[in-house]
Amino acid sequence: MGRSPCCDKVGLKKGPWTPEEDQKLLDYIKEHGHGSWRALPSKAGLQRCGKSCRLRWINYLRPDIKRGKFSLQEEQTVIQLHALLGNRWSAIATHLPKRTDNEIKNYWNTHLKKRLAKMGIDPVTHKPKNDALLTGDGQSKSVANLSHIAQWESARLEAEARLVRESRLRSNAHSSLQQLANPPCFAASSSSTSTSAPLLSKSEPPAMASRSLDALKAWNNGWSRSTEGNGGILGRGTGGDLESPTSTLTFSENVPPIMARGGGGENSVAMIEFVGSSSSCDQGGIMREREWKEEGIGNPSQLPEYKEGFENSMSFTSHEMTLSIEATWTAESLRTSDNGIAEEGFTNLLLNNTDERSQSDGGGDESENGSGSGTDYYEDNKNYWNSILNLVNSSPSDSSMF
DNA sequence: AAATGAAACAACCGCCCTGTC
DNA sequence: GGACAGGGCGGTTGTTTCATT
Structure with missing residues (x-):
């Protein structure tokens, strides 16, 4: 089934939005609501695709969104939810008030993913990259x-x-x-x-x-x-x-x-x-x-x-x-064990101890860099997933979560 | 100061789903 | 049931900013 493009691209502006365009869009939505996005640009006097207007509104102009640096808590939440949900940015965004899926996605790609990778943790699987060691035995x-x-x-x-x-x-x-x-x-x-x-x-x-x-x-x-x-x-x-x-x-x-x-x-x-x-x-x-x-x-x-x-x-x-x-x-069951599990999650280790850890590991065996080994590894993973489960348990969540 | 590369951010693209006719 | 419009979503690309040489 072929489908027409969302809008006639001829003569439409692309690229960064100007303050004037933002103001036009804001004014129009404030007065009329967005209604049909396709029809909005002409009504609002914008030389933009309706889809572009929608994205601009959702990601930047909405009054109820927060811009700027992510807090430590937000970073933790993103990491934990990503471990659980994968690249379901919209679902993750529902747990971060005032943050958009696009912003979270960008933040993940430019900050968190690299940070995990730097520590030797696969940002996709959220496990140490030398995990093969764990399944190679009897x-x-x-x-x-x-x-x-x-x-x-x-x-x-x-x-x-x-x-x-x-x-x-x-x-x-x-x-x-x-x-x-x-x-x-x-x-x-x-x-x-x-x-x-x-x-x-x-x-x-x-x-x-x-x-x-x-x-x-x-x-x-x-x-x-x-x-x-x-x-x-x-x-x-x-x-x-x-x-x-x-x-x-x-x-x-x-x-x-x-x-x-x-x-x-x-x-x-x-x-x-x-x-x-x-x-x-x-x-x-x-x-x-x-x-x-x-x-x-x-x-x-x-x-x-x-x-x-x-x-x-x-x-x-x-x-x-x-x-x-x-x-x-x-x-x-996941939260408790005979040994007890510290409430501080593995994510905290990632977030708070990155420098210390990388420094301490820096001169050591490369294979252990960032992931530790033996009991450290298990403890880290326990805490990591504890943290995630605690988050899920404590979170009111909404329909996008699962 | 200029050139270069990396990082960060903003926006677009294409696919898909859902609702309507 | 099929065609289409509207919109959501995730991936990717383009642009800007910053740091380094």
Whole structure:
């Protein structure tokens, strides 16, 4: 299907915006709203493409955006969310108030990515570049199992938290409709649509789960030693059992990505299949961000009831109760161990100790530069992912998160 | 002071999804 | 169901600024 360009490019100005153009755009939107972006330039007296106007407004002229240097907290958040979400800048941006996806993306590409790379940490996988050492020994099989387990848990946690949240949101926003409709909820399979599909199609880049779990794999490899016999993650998943009382998740590797865009070369596609016996359900729909906007809610994560709802949402139905337990278990399991884990995350090490570390490593073995080895490595990864999980747990999040 | 390269930032491009007709 | 418009998104490129030689 061919499509016409978004605008007639002949005679339209490109390049940096002038203050006059900005003012025209501001004045027009202030008075009329943006309406149709395509029609806006002529109405506003701008020799610009509507798309260009839209971008200018969204990224720079909107009154509710913050410009300037990123704070330490913002940097941490970006790094942590990128580890979890990959290059989903818009999703990351929802957790950084007043920052645009474009700005975050640029900041990542020009600052954070280089900083990680400089420390010997792969900015794509968020793991040390010499990670191969960890899978080259005789533990590769158990590591692989752990990887599956952790991968499953991570994806499931995300999916289930999202479902619960959406259910809660819907119950708030569409309570009257919910009384009328009661469709099957977790019957989603590989052909599912509203619930699971977005998670693992557009919202979930194929590379994401494996990316995050590569680090978890290494982490668990070390961490599991301290939790064996304590009913930790190993106790649950030993033997490669990926079944869950509430859901199953199938990872199909080497399958072409669902989405061509941004998939990169990692072709792991996850198909989530809920087979649980839930007594209530998601009500078969999603309260999407667009709906929030249409209803004038704005960013739902800012609503007190939303935050409260998210926190409380883990205790409604039998299914959701299960989610509560397991989500808590997962997070808590990852957060605690016999040794205890410092709250200070690996990211803090990146952000605060870059210089010290690089200096101290500077004269040492190149292979250990930036990543450490042995227990240091495990500790770093534990803290790193703890930090991420804490962030996710504490964040009210919104619809773009998962 | 000029030239050069690196870094940072702003904006564009192309693809894709969704809604509407 | 197909065509199209509108808009979102991520990748990439162009331009400017800064640092170094």
